[in-house]
Amino acid sequence: MDERGLRLEGVCAGYTARRGHPERRVLDGLDATAPSGALTALIGPNGAGKSTLLRTMAGLQPVLAGRVRIDGVAVESVPAAELARRLAVVLTERDLPALLTARELAGLGRHPHTGFTGRLSAADGEIVTWALEAVHAGHLADRPVTELSDGERQRALVARALVQEPSAILLDEPTAFLDVTSRVALMGLLRRLARDRDLTVVVSTHDLELALRVADRIWLLAPGGVLHAGTPEELTAQGMIGATFDGDELSFDHASGVFVLQAGSGGSVRVTADDVHRPLLERALAREGWRPSPVRGADAGEPSAPVEAVGEPSVRSGPVEAAGDGDSPPPAGPELAVRQAGDGYLAAFDGDVMRFAAISELAAWSRRAADALREAPPALLPATPLAVSGAVADVSTVSGYFALDIGPIVAGWRPLADLFTDPGVLETRIGETAARLKTTETRVAASILFQGIAARFWSPLLGAAIAHGLLVDLDPGRVHWQAVTGGPLPLRATDLDGWRVRDPARIAERLHRTVVSGLLEPLAAAFQRVVKIAPGLLWGNAASALGGSVRTLARVRPELTEAAVALGRELLALGPLRDTGELAEPEPGHPFFVRRSCCLYYRLPGGGKCGDCALTDPDTRHAQWARAVRETQGAR
Template sequence: MDDRGLRLDGVCAGYPARRGRAPRRVLDGLEATAAPGELTVLIGPNGTGKSTLLRTMAGLQPALDGRVLIDGVAVEAIPAAELARRLAVVLTERDLPALLTARELAGLGRHPHTGFTGRLSDSDREIVTWALEAVHAAHLADRPVTELSDGERQRVLVARALAQEPAAILLDEPTAFLDVTSRVALLGLLRRLARERDLAVVVSTHDLELALRVADRIWLLASGGLLQTGTPEELTLAGVIGAAFDGDELSFDPASGVFALRTGNGGRVRVTADGIHGPLLERALSRAGWRTCRSGDDTFTWSAGSDDEAVELAVRHAGDGYVAAFDGDVVEFATLPELTAWSRRTADTLVETSPALLPAAPAAVSGAAADVSTVGGYFALEIDQVEDGWRPLADLFTDPGVLAERITAVAGRLGTAERRVAASILFQGIAARLWSPPLGAVIAHDLIVDLDPRRVHWQAVTGGPLPLRAAGLDGWQIRDPARIAEHLHRTVVTELLEPLAAAVQGVVKIAPGLLWGNAASALAGTVRALARVRPELTGAAAALGRELLAMPPLRGTGELAEPAPGHPFFVRRSCCLYYRLPGGGKCGDCALIDPDARRDQWARAVRESQGA
């Protein structure tokens, strides 16, 4: 067994009997070792006995039981002069001799070696100079102690301890009066000296977060006098740090090694940001009352909130601003203070009302999009990086030239000079593309995909469904089914189809009723496609379709009938003008079809779907 360093052997620390009073045992049965070459940091809540233990280790008060050993020899068995050469003590000293210079104060550390005269030899002075240089205080040597800052004074006191040339140094709260920079510098200095001089260094401090970052070994004194030792990582994993220090307002976060505010009214938040923005967002949202839990931290992205965990709020750093998703709304903020103020108000609303929609994890949105894409081309939505040649969906609403170009291309493909017909067919095709992915995700996964027109991109093709791609999209897990139709209507109709209809009418004169009939027909076609490929989803799809058709501006455009169970069909009340194409005829939803002929069509479709 290596006897070097400082060792506690069954130590009981406290206060001896006085004037008829029984001894008071503060700490009992302590076993621990501070090894040479290591920085050992003593931590613990107030009142647990840290100073009492250090004074006992220094021999300033006797142990009530057990032994304190230095290099295998009990402290009480070492003569005072010899102990002063082997063990240095730095206490929290505010009042120092006013007339001493820094060099003279450091020189006091040589007195255990100078004998009765107390005079320093040339060799002693060389050691004092070395000690000042070791703590980066040589430039302070000739300055009066009274002119030194707290940080400078602590460095000189450490130099005084080094000048003793001890085997071990004990320091009681040396960082107590220092600013953050000075605290970090001093503990870093002590760790370096422990390594370079092979010293056993024991420091008590209340700066827990700093201690966990710089200490080689932690001695944790918990309430009740229990001493637990280990590396910072060992004690963190064992949960003893949080158990000792968690309070009503702060709790220890083992992943970051720092204390976080306990939350108020808010729920859970998922944060995604690059670099420093992630931790800053976490702290700001914690103050606002939100709870975060970290799921990963790699070179590129910091994320808090696990991907498979239900959260009430999702926040991401985007460009020069921030985007927050809460209860079906996506809100943008230019600055972090604006986001923080909003998130505080939002957290307060959770006291009385739970959100009906929860922000879905990116993986859940991507998975739902991939799954419903298998239903058919109109349901396809790629979640992938957007490359050159793809344009934001918003261009179709905001750039009349782009929309006019698409209408002309459709007219050419259909072989008609009727731009109203081409505009009608283009609108219905785009409406089918915009209905299909979100409706499919809702029915199959209870998840609403938010087709943000700035993040969804399209690519021009000569025929077939319009390709859609996005690098990533927001989505919503449904907590209250009653909100589904309302939010899906807003996502598709209010935010996409209404701007598209207005843009079409700005390019071609066309009746709005015709366009909304097309939108309703596209919705019904989406329901039929789901019923055909995923028959188990038919009932839910048809019910949601009817809810949406009852909402303006789709109300009155037609009826989603079901002449046979599991076979929905749409009867529209306005014409799409398809009959005006050369050889166009009438579509299955056409308002011009005779009712008897329609019933025959339905019956034939039902028989064919059943294999008859």
């Protein structure tokens, strides 16, 4: 058996009986080994007995029971002069002799090797020089110790210990008065010396995180005098570190090896950022009470299974929706999502997305969000990109009006915002539509083009909301379109954000904000700058596109009809959609939209009246509905 190093064998450390005071045992039954060639860190809370154990190991106070062995020999059996050659001790010393230089201070360590006179020989001087160089303090040799910084003094004291040429060095809180850089440098120095000189180095420290990163072995003195020994990883995995040091405010994070704020009451946050910013963001948000989500950038639940594609509708019939498992509630997720975006940060909370230039601004805002969360749970939870893409992919299988690609933006794709801001783009699209419809009336082409684009906006968003309980943010700055000669307008995004619905009452308001306020209102204003067209006509077309989406959804997924009709009616009662028409249901499961304004469809060559024309008399309309119901039932 290798007997090198320091070994505790059933050690009892404490204080012997004194006049009027009985023996007091601080630690009892300790067994552990500090091997040679390794740095062993002695850690534990205040009052655990670290200094008492260190002094007992050094022979500065007697062992009450058991044995402390150095290289296999009991410390108490070694004569003092011999022990000084085997064992060096570095205590926390703030007051050092003022008239000594660093070389003279280090030279004191040669005392166990000098004769009666204590004079240093040339060989002793060479050892002192070597020791100062070994601790990177050679340049300090002639400096008075009173002119040294705390870190420089500690290096000189370690050099004094090396000058003894011991096999073991014990250090009591050597980093106590050092700054962060000096603490790291000194601990790194001690580990290097242990390995290069095959020394046994035991250092007591309160710098827990640094000890766990640098030390080869850990002696952990837990409350109650229990000593746990092992590598930093072993004690961490066993839960010993957390069990000993966790408090009301801080807890030890096993993965990162640092102390973090205890989980606050603000809720859960998902942070998406690079490896540098993510821990910084999580730390700043933790101070405001937010708990990091255990899942980063992954889906909170699986997307619903896709449905079979149905036939592509015409411009007049409106879009079709994809079906998912509408009866299953969406899984819970974090209440707050934060994403690094360029040189700033985006925060999503309860349906709102905020942008911040600095982490400090984000943290201050998150404190108010945490307060709001304590008042009431949010109705909308930020969905992960995987959840959004899964819902969109499902919806996209239904028809071209529901297709929303997620992929890289290559040549030929233009930002969706161009339709709102570039009159030339819109004029070209209206002209192409007129040519396709064989009409010279710009208003007619503009009316039908607007309805087709409105159908593209309503379809994927309404479908994801009804079939998946997920609200997609169709941001015109992140969505692109591609010019085609006919058919639905192609849409593509690199990625999309969205919200999982906790409170269904928020769906209509949020959809209205996204589609009507965010997309259709700026689109209508752009159309009116290009073509002289009545707002009522455009909003009637937007409502007709919505009604077509609801109707087709009911045909494809009959079990979702009730929810689709209810949501459609809610939307038709909001903002500029109000009084544009009504969603009738003459027979359960078969909704039809009746508009109150004309769309000019009749002015197309051979156009006639559209299916929801305001001019159709009631008897004819009911006959058309009955025929449509029969055709739908026959198709099934």
